[in-house]
Amino acid sequence: MTTPKALVLTGYGINCSRETQFAFTQAGAQADIVHINDLIDGQRRLENYQILTFSGGFSYGDDTGSGNGLANRIRNNLWEKVAEFVEKDHLVLGICNGFQALVRLGLLPAVNKNYGTQQVSLLHNDGAQYLDRWVDLECSQISPWLKGVDRMSLPIAHGEGKLYAPPEVLEQLQQRDLIAARYVSGTMCVYQHLPANPNGSLDDIAALSDESGRILGMMPHPERAIAFTHLPHWSLIKEIVKRIGASVPKTCLGLQIFENGVKYFK
Amino acid sequence: MATRIEITPTVEDARARMRKRQIEGMGFDGKIQGVQLVDVYTVDAPLERNDLQRVGSMLADTITESASVDTPQAPEKFDWAIEVGFHPGVTDNVATTAREGLEDLLKTKLQPDQGVYSSQVTFLQGDLSQADVEKIASTMANPLIQRTAIKSFDVFRRDQGMGVVVPQVRLGLEPSVDTVDILQADDAALALIGKKGIANVDGTRRGPLALDLKYMQAIQAHFRKLGRNPTDVELESVAQTWSEHCKHTIFADPLDDITEGLFKRYIRGATEQIRRAKGTKDFCVSVFKDNSGAIAFDDQWLVTDKVETHNSPSALDPFGGAITGIVGVNRDTIGFGLGARPVINRYAFCFADPKDTDPLYKGEGRTQQMLPPRRIMEGVIRGVNVGGNCSGIPTHPGSLFFDQRYEGKPLVFVGTVGIIPRETAGRLSHEKQAQSSDYIVMIGGRVGKDGIHGATFSSEAMDAGSPATAVQIGDPITQKKLSDALIDEARDLGLYTSLTDNGAGGLSCSVAEMAQEAGGCHVDLEKVPVKYQGLAPWEIWISESQERMTLSVPKENWGRLQELLQRRRVEATVIGEFTNSGKCVVEYKGKTVMDMEMEFLHHGLPQRPMQSTYKRVVHEEPSLPDLEDLTQTFHQMLGRLNIASFAFIAQQYDHEVQGGSVIKPLQGRGRVNGDATVTRPVLDSQKGVVVSQAMNPSYSDIHTYHMAASAIDTAIRNAIAVGADLEHLALLDNFCWCSPDDPERLGQLKEAARACHDYAIAFGTPWISGKDSMHNDFKGYDKDGKPVKISVPPTLLVSSLGVIDNVQNAVSLDAKIEGDLVYVLGQTYQELGGSEYYAMIGEQERGKGYLGNAVPQVDAHRNKTLYNALTDCIKEGLVASAQSVHRGGLAVALAKTAIGGKLGMEIDLEQFPSQVSRDDFALFSESQGRLVVTVAPQYKEQFEQHMQGNAFAAIGKVTGDAIFRIRGITGKTIVDANIKTMEHAYTETFRGY
Numbered sequence A: 001m002t003t004p005k006a007l008v009l010t011g012y013g014i015n016c017s018r019e020t021q022f023a024f025t026q027a028g029a030q031a032d033i034v035h036i037n038d039l040i041d042g043q044r045r046l047e048n049y050q051i052l053t054f055s056g057g058f059s060y061g062d063d064t065g066s067g068n069g070l071a072n073r074i075r076n077n078l079w080e081k082v083a084e085f086v087e088k089d090h091l092v093l094g095i096c097n098g099f100q101a102l103v104r105l106g107l108l109p110a111v112n113k114n115y116g117t118q119q120v121s122l123l124h125n126d127g128a129q130y131l132d133r134w135v136d137l138e139c140s141q142i143s144p145w146l147k148g149v150d151r152m153s154l155p156i157a158h159g160e161g162k163l164y165a166p167p168e169v170l171e172q173l174q175q176r177d178l179i180a181a182r183y184v185s186g187t188m189c190v191y192q193h194l195p196a197n198p199n200g201s202l203d204d205i206a207a208l209s210d211e212s213g214r215i216l217g218m219m220p221h222p223e224r225a226i227a228f229t230h231l232p233h234w235s236l237i238k239e240i241v242k243r244i245g246a247s248v249p250k251t252c253l254g255l256q257i258f259e260n261g262v263k264y265f266k
Numbered sequence B: 001m002a003t004r005i006e007i008t009p010t011v012e013d014a015r016a017r018m019r020k021r022q023i024e025g026m027g028f029d030g031k032i033q034g035v036q037l038v039d040v041y042t043v044d045a046p047l048e049r050n051d052l053q054r055v056g057s058m059l060a061d062t063i064t065e066s067a068s069v070d071t072p073q074a075p076e077k078f079d080w081a082i083e084v085g086f087h088p089g090v091t092d093n094v095a096t097t098a099r100e101g102l103e104d105l106l107k108t109k110l111q112p113d114q115g116v117y118s119s120q121v122t123f124l125q126g127d128l129s130q131a132d133v134e135k136i137a138s139t140m141a142n143p144l145i146q147r148t149a150i151k152s153f154d155v156f157r158r159d160q161g162m163g164v165v166v167p168q169v170r171l172g173l174e175p176s177v178d179t180v181d182i183l184q185a186d187d188a189a190l191a192l193i194g195k196k197g198i199a200n201v202d203g204t205r206r207g208p209l210a211l212d213l214k215y216m217q218a219i220q221a222h223f224r225k226l227g228r229n230p231t232d233v234e235l236e237s238v239a240q241t242w243s244e245h246c247k248h249t250i251f252a253d254p255l256d257d258i259t260e261g262l263f264k265r266y267i268r269g270a271t272e273q274i275r276r277a278k279g280t281k282d283f284c285v286s287v288f289k290d291n292s293g294a295i296a297f298d299d300q301w302l303v304t305d306k307v308e309t310h311n312s313p314s315a316l317d318p319f320g321g322a323i324t325g326i327v328g329v330n331r332d333t334i335g336f337g338l339g340a341r342p343v344i345n346r347y348a349f350c351f352a353d354p355k356d357t358d359p360l361y362k363g364e365g366r367t368q369q370m371l372p373p374r375r376i377m378e379g380v381i382r383g384v385n386v387g388g389n390c391s392g393i394p395t396h397p398g399s400l401f402f403d404q405r406y407e408g409k410p411l412v413f414v415g416t417v418g419i420i421p422r423e424t425a426g427r428l429s430h431e432k433q434a435q436s437s438d439y440i441v442m443i444g445g446r447v448g449k450d451g452i453h454g455a456t457f458s459s460e461a462m463d464a465g466s467p468a469t470a471v472q473i474g475d476p477i478t479q480k481k482l483s484d485a486l487i488d489e490a491r492d493l494g495l496y497t498s499l500t501d502n503g504a505g506g507l508s509c510s511v512a513e514m515a516q517e518a519g520g521c522h523v524d525l526e527k528v529p530v531k532y533q534g535l536a537p538w539e540i541w542i543s544e545s546q547e548r549m550t551l552s553v554p555k556e557n558w559g560r561l562q563e564l565l566q567r568r569r570v571e572a573t574v575i576g577e578f579t580n581s582g583k584c585v586v587e588y589k590g591k592t593v594m595d596m597e598m599e600f601l602h603h604g605l606p607q608r609p610m611q612s613t614y615k616r617v618v619h620e621e622p623s624l625p626d627l628e629d630l631t632q633t634f635h636q637m638l639g640r641l642n643i644a645s646f647a648f649i650a651q652q653y654d655h656e657v658q659g660g661s662v663i664k665p666l667q668g669r670g671r672v673n674g675d676a677t678v679t680r681p682v683l684d685s686q687k688g689v690v691v692s693q694a695m696n697p698s699y700s701d702i703h704t705y706h707m708a709a710s711a712i713d714t715a716i717r718n719a720i721a722v723g724a725d726l727e728h729l730a731l732l733d734n735f736c737w738c739s740p741d742d743p744e745r746l747g748q749l750k751e752a753a754r755a756c757h758d759y760a761i762a763f764g765t766p767w768i769s770g771k772d773s774m775h776n777d778f779k780g781y782d783k784d785g786k787p788v789k790i791s792v793p794p795t796l797l798v799s800s801l802g803v804i805d806n807v808q809n810a811v812s813l814d815a816k817i818e819g820d821l822v823y824v825l826g827q828t829y830q831e832l833g834g835s836e837y838y839a840m841i842g843e844q845e846r847g848k849g850y851l852g853n854a855v856p857q858v859d860a861h862r863n864k865t866l867y868n869a870l871t872d873c874i875k876e877g878l879v880a881s882a883q884s885v886h887r888g889g890l891a892v893a894l895a896k897t898a899i900g901g902k903l904g905m906e907i908d909l910e911q912f913p914s915q916v917s918r919d920d921f922a923l924f925s926e927s928q929g930r931l932v933v934t935v936a937p938q939y940k941e942q943f944e945q946h947m948q949g950n951a952f953a954a955i956g957k958v959t960g961d962a963i964f965r966i967r968g969i970t971g972k973t974i975v976d977a978n979i980k981t982m983e984h985a986y987t988e989t990f991r992g993y
Helices: A017-027 A036-040 A068-077 A079-087 A097-105 A167-175 A187-192 A234-243 A254-263 B014-028 B049-059 B093-106 B130-140 B153-159 B187-196 B213-226 B232-241 B261-281 B311-316 B318-334 B373-391 B476-493 B506-518 B537-542 B555-567 B598-603 B631-638 B697-701 B704-722 B743-763 B836-846 B860-875 B889-901 B919-924 B937-947 B979-988
Strands: A005-010 A030-035 A051-054 A091-095 A121-123 A131-139 A151-158 A162-164 A179-184 A205-209 A215-218 B003-009 B032-044 B065-069 B080-086 B115-126 B146-152 B284-286 B293-296 B301-309 B341-351 B361-363 B367-369 B395-402 B411-421 B439-444 B498-501 B521-524 B548-553 B572-578 B583-588 B591-597 B661-663 B676-679 B688-694 B729-736 B767-773 B777-781 B787-791 B795-804 B821-825 B881-884 B904-908 B931-935 B952-959 B963-967 B973-978
Touching: A005 A017, A005 A036, A017 A030, A017 A051, A017 A254, A030 A036, A036 A068, A051 A097, A068 A079, A068 A097, A068 B049, A068 B093, A091 A097, A091 A254, A097 A121, A097 A205, A097 A215, A131 A187, A131 A205, A151 A254, A179 A215, B003 B049, B014 B032, B014 B115, B014 B130, B032 B049, B032 B080, B032 B093, B049 B065, B049 B093, B080 B130, B080 B153, B093 B115, B115 B130, B130 B146, B146 B153, B187 B213, B232 B506, B232 B537, B232 B583, B232 B591, B232 B598, B261 B743, B261 B767, B284 B301, B293 B729, B293 B767, B293 B795, B301 B318, B301 B688, B301 B729, B301 B767, B301 B795, B311 B318, B311 B373, B311 B411, B318 B341, B318 B373, B318 B411, B318 B476, B318 B498, B341 B373, B341 B476, B341 B676, B341 B688, B341 B795, B373 B395, B373 B476, B395 B676, B395 B688, B411 B729, B411 B795, B439 B476, B439 B506, B439 B555, B476 B555, B498 B506, B506 B521, B506 B537, B506 B548, B506 B572, B506 B583, B506 B598, B537 B583, B548 B555, B548 B572, B555 B572, B583 B598, B591 B598, B631 B836, B631 B889, B631 B919, B631 B973, B631 B979, B676 B704, B688 B704, B697 B704, B697 B795, B704 B729, B704 B743, B704 B795, B704 B860, B704 B881, B704 B931, B729 B743, B743 B860, B821 B889, B821 B937, B836 B919, B860 B937, B881 B889, B889 B904, B889 B919, B889 B931, B889 B963, B889 B979, B919 B973, B931 B937, B937 B952, B973 B979
Parallel strands: A005 A030, A005 A051, A051 A091, A091 A215, B341 B395, B521 B583, B729 B767, B904 B963
Antiparallel strands: A121 A162, A131 A151, A131 A179, A179 A205, A205 A215, B003 B032, B003 B065, B032 B115, B080 B115, B080 B146, B284 B293, B293 B301, B301 B411, B341 B411, B361 B367, B361 B777, B439 B548, B439 B572, B498 B548, B521 B572, B583 B591, B661 B676, B676 B688, B688 B795, B729 B795, B777 B787, B821 B931, B821 B952, B881 B931, B904 B952, B963 B973
């Protein structure tokens, strides 16, 4: 049994690295927050890690397109190291802004293992406004990150999460089972009477993986759904279970994604 | 030669669709066939075409956009093109990112006279006249900060595009330091300098110093003693330091018999008394002396809070004003002690009715039109959106209040809660002291002409002379980099001894303030990094350009700090040294441009004793029809601007980032706006922070003492409802007043401050921080060009900050389970003075709200007993839901509970604790100290036992159907509604916002 080491990237407006680090720690990983410039100038080394995480935030303020500034910084300075990292039996997770950066970098979906070429895009939400709410997801089993998770509810918070793919790429995504999670109507949509698809995403796509399944990118935020009290309706659940004499759960399903990441190396 | 790189979407663009909808909403419905947006980057640098093409590819999304270099892009069919870009010198964040990417890609560094500028072209297809298009363009740009170009299809074709514009700043004169002749000046000349500013060579004035005659005379006397005239740097510096904005003279100076001033007697006085009474249970750690106030969180952490206002800038540029407001108050957190981490943003906005379209003008002859209320509202909301979301700080409880008197100046309250370890690098982190011989280091953004005279401008009423340069645009990412580098790294390495924010007054205030810790300072102004050349020394000294902090750094640490900040891409520059000379000395290119004693600068301002009066005005007591069926009235109340759902704001503000959210801003199935939220700021702890707030400006028209008392009681009650405990609850005050030269307004202020004293002590809730904004008046012209003065109603926002031990005890507002008992806690009186109900009926009957006289009064002793009993019940898990009763009264609180749970209610008010004579008064009275809670039947006995001795009653049941029925005081059904129609009424008002 080894404790995998997770690198949680930060810098330039990435802003979810602390809670993402916390989620990995809760799941049993050793997680370090590393500034991208420390990787570029060699003070910290990607080779020392098994998991690379692009956490959420507003890298470069979303200016020139969400994720674009960060993707350019990596492409112009770190591309070889990152390419080397993904070739190995490692895991990569991109959340929200991190997913946007992975898409811009061409690490996702990388149909035909064509890493480095952008194939899909994440556009402004149909509502043309930033949106924070919970969504329900139906997950495929291609990625080890989502092992054993069929359905889960997670929060989203983004302005540019509408996935777009040219028809031929969409067909490939479907055929090769690269659509790791779709927005569906479930507990949360029923609870707060919300539409399943929050942003107009093509084919209800919420998450993508590459063909190996080891790279996962998702718009929803699993690190914001690891404690029971993260749930929007936790106080309702508490009332229900209290009255039947049961005890409330401690965690929330988002944690399983991080636990899956850790288990992969055990 | 500059080059235009244009990025064109190749797939459907949601932004264009949204813009089309906005334009259609302006009265062009059906007239717009198509809208397309093109993003433009103007690169002013001699680059190879090949390189420019690479830059274009880098900027475009290769799947959904195409890039072109120097080839104007346009849709095949369009009738008009509108381009919007920034004026020279205005912060252009998109361009900054593009420039960084360009430099990174081409491994080059642009020269100071080269640059990248962003703009956007909107192509419109539709049968529109030039005037139509000008009207549309005017809603897309703010002329203070943006330029607009309009071309018809033919002109666009003839010119082959929009043309290249390089908004580079070019300042003409070689900057110099002027001496201002005040030694010889008579009172009239002194007053003129104080009001309009220092004269330029061409006779124009530099903008308000906001120094009145008495202050100018004190300055004159001081310089007479020195036997010389002040330089412009010195005079501007004094004006900043002495501004109402910085010194809060109205709260500090003697008022009537209160020689120590309102602040010392009523605010700080209350806190001191409470802290003494609490003894070992005192949880205050740092109050009134730092950028934020701090209280204990647990053994390891402190929690800080600060609420600011940014009213004047938001009136001129709502987006820029609001974003700099929120990002600015974040710096009050970062600048607390040795640096706290922002963990919650909070907001409260006061606007005029967004449906109002009557124009208002700053200038005579209907010139300088003010922005209409809806644009101000939308701009402010978006400013806090971008500021908070981009900074990764969850934005939580919000409040809105609408009154026509916010038309001239909206009120924009923004606050930030922070968390800081009690100790860092072996030091107490809430203490700081710049040392003599420490370097003065400025970090973050550069200095430009933006934000000149912000502090003095906000210390005056707004009129035609209000300076455009007071407007700034925030850059949250620059600040985020700064914040991360300080809070995550430099602080815990112990690399600096003190820091503060560069806010109002810029360097002149931050450096002079820190110099008090060390005993003096010596600054070399030419070392300050500037956005462009040509700034005069006085401008560099007082500019409020954003995203900057000032640090004091021991010389031996400078190397390490500099290296760290460089690697984090945070600009840091040594601009001088702290000294123990007792003087503030500033040099520019080898010449001394300021040499003033710290004592005079900070304590030289003369006191201005004030006198107040306070006449009680008796308002008409309305006689209202006594309706038997109040169902319709009830629905109308739910849709009032001051009551309706503003979920559209809460959902566009990220409230879950940082992973600590527990009770969220929108609660229950019905996503009802909560009055308080709960957050876990320390992820491995179950302890929580409760924040809430309240204001009741309409009560000010009747009595400001009771207005303030109600705001305090409501803020506390809102917090109690989610689970806060009076034992660990602190308050913050934000006074937004008007016309402080009017003794009546001062009398109102004095009464409000007295209530702050009395009620804080009665509840045992100390004030820990506060801010006042005294000049919320607008002087201008109405739609007919007639002069008007519009003053905001005296507004006090009270914010609360509490700590709870276990977040799992927190309670949300939504009814949970069918069969639960509905209780009302607290006594209902016939208190409808200033109520929403009177306002609504008056508007319906005569087009203007009624006020009445029976304003709600607060019995703090009784309420405290009730709140403590409720806190005990909540800690024991007996309460399923809790909703504070405030604006709109009992009926609205019941409705929110029901809509929240999407469950029905059967309510019977025949026996409820009240002294009301009518059903409508029972429903809509705004008596304080009341809550609506639901309780599981199995806890009935326990709950009622805890409540013994308080006014309370079980008034009904939660039902499983969607029927919401209230029987009135005589047992007749007065409201017969269902959740669907109620929800519709509650959510309809802001649909489409």
